[in-house]
Amino acid sequence: MTFRMTPGQQEIRDQILRICAQFDDDYWLDRDRNGGFPHDLHRAMADGGWLGIAMPEAVGGVDLGITEATIMMQAIAESGAGASGASAIHMNIFGLNPVVKFGTDEQRARMLSPLIAGDEKACFAVTEPATGLDTTKLKTMAVRQGDRYVVHGQKVWI
Numbered sequence: 001m002t003f004r005m006t007p008g009q010q011e012i013r014d015q016i017l018r019i020c021a022q023f024d025d026d027y028w029l030d031r032d033r034n035g036g037f038p039h040d041l042h043r044a045m046a047d048g049g050w051l052g053i054a055m056p057e058a059v060g061g062v063d064l065g066i067t068e069a070t071i072m073m074q075a076i077a078e079s080g081a082g083a084s085g086a087s088a089i090h091m092n093i094f095g096l097n098p099v100v101k102f103g104t105d106e107q108r109a110r111m112l113s114p115l116i117a118g119d120e121k122a123c124f125a126v127t128e129p130a131t132g133l134d135t136t137k138l139k140t141m142a143v144r145q146g147d148r149y150v151v152h153g154q155k156v157w158i
């Protein structure tokens with residue numbers, strides 16, 4: 001099956017590739033060798049308003065779709081950033097989609113606005129040392145105690 005981008009989607013791709021051109025192979029080699037998070041790429045994407053690509057306008061997003069977000073992620077990876085660059089951005093967008101879809105207005109404002117502005121970064125803590133792809137075997141539990149949750153367990157790859 002052939003996927004044909006609309007002119008608007010092509011424009012998204014072109015704009016992302018222009019931002020990514022600021023981060024050359026030497027930049028990514030340095031991230032690989034020294035292990036640092038690519039804060040400059042994350043900041044450039046936030047400043048361009050791209051972290052809100054699939055989030056509602058009411059919280060500062062541009063309300064396009066997951067297809068447009070995927071085109072953006074593919075362009076980041078293709079630019080030479082690879083998984084290092086894509087991973088630095090993708091969790092802020094895809095990880096919060098349940099909040100976009102099912103969150104209350106209060107949750108959307110509290111959780112999405114600082115991510116879109118680039119002031120906060122999302123983390124995803126599913127994988128455990130003895131539980132990889134089979135998430136039905138996850139052991140970590142959050143148990144409510146009064147006005148807080150107490151969490152017992154181990155997570156990796158966060």
Ligand SMILES: Cc1cc2nc3c(=O)[nH]c(=O)nc-3n(C[C@H](O)[C@H](O)[C@H](O)COP(=O)(O)OP(=O)(O)OC[C@H]3O[C@@H](n4cnc5c(N)ncnc54)[C@H](O)[C@@H]3O)c2cc1C
Nearest residue numbers: 087123124125126127128129130131132133134156157158
């Ligand atoms: C760079 C990187 C970043 C990551 N970041 C995060 C993160 O931020 N948060 C997070 O929670 N996780 C993260 N992960 C974990 C990732 O999402 C996967 O959950 C994890 O790598 C898979 O678990 P595992 O490596 O233990 O593989 P396993 O689940 O042990 O699988 C090992 C192999 O067995 C195969 N296999 C597994 N089950 C079956 C089955 N039932 N039948 C047949 N074959 C099977 C798999 O396909 C695979 O080839 C990250 C992983 C990487 C590599």
